[in-house]
Amino acid sequence: MIKVLKTGINVSKVVEQLKKYPQDWDHQKHLKDSQSLVDRGFADLPVSALQLIMGGVKSKEDFVGDSEINIKTPAYEHHSEIRKIIRKHFGNVELHRCGFLSLPVDEIVGAHIDEGTYYQTRDRYHLSILGRYQYFCGTDTVIVEPGTLLWFNNKLPHGTVNIGDETRITFVFDIPHGTS
Numbered sequence: 001m002i003k004v005l006k007t008g009i010n011v012s013k014v015v016e017q018l019k020k021y022p023q024d025w026d027h028q029k030h031l032k033d034s035q036s037l038v039d040r041g042f043a044d045l046p047v048s049a050l051q052l053i054m055g056g057v058k059s060k061e062d063f064v065g066d067s068e069i070n071i072k073t074p075a076y077e078h079h080s081e082i083r084k085i086i087r088k089h090f091g092n093v094e095l096h097r098c099g100f101l102s103l104p105v106d107e108i109v110g111a112h113i114d115e116g117t118y119y120q121t122r123d124r125y126h127l128s129i130l131g132r133y134q135y136f137c138g139t140d141t142v143i144v145e146p147g148t149l150l151w152f153n154n155k156l157p158h159g160t161v162n163i164g165d166e167t168r169i170t171f172v173f174d175i176p177h178g179t180s
Helices: 012-020 074-078 080-090 117-121
Strands: 002-006 048-056 069-072 098-103 108-112 122-130 133-137 140-144 149-152 158-162 168-176
Touching (some): 002 133, 012 080, 012 122, 048 074, 080 168, 117 122, 133 149, 140 149
Antiparallel strands (some): 002 149, 048 069, 048 098, 098 168, 122 149, 133 140, 133 158
16 A cells, blocks of 8 residues: 655755765665664665664664664764655654665565564655656555655555666655654
8 A cells, every 4th residue: 555645845955965975875884783784684685775763673683673773873964854854744753764765777676575563653654855666565556756755554565666767766764653
């Protein structure tokens, strides 16, 4: 299930900040005791991440999907414009795990379900920043343009295909149920 909440959001200032801080992409690979996408078994995905708030664990045996720990990364302070947009549309909601994900032209993120107890009490959203992509969740499919805010049920199989002519960048974020 996918719900498009708003289209035409001006994301130009977000793009300016992304260009200003290119070193923030995949910065979590350099943080001691962190788990990047590669560390979590997604080495084959053509996805690059710029996490602002990432999940944490108490020990390396713990599964981040079952953890309530949320850690602001050093990049959090660099990307205030995205937080302004979220506040405009959701009020003073508490952001949980969130970050930008990129996907090169013609690449896909195959169907997957976000597993773990963490996801049982949160809603997941996308705000498209750059590129055009097809998003699917369950039996729903939408074409997403920059400036589109959507909610989807991440407890169902979901994924994406970059159908545009540039790298897709989307901001993925979680907020607690009942606060949206």
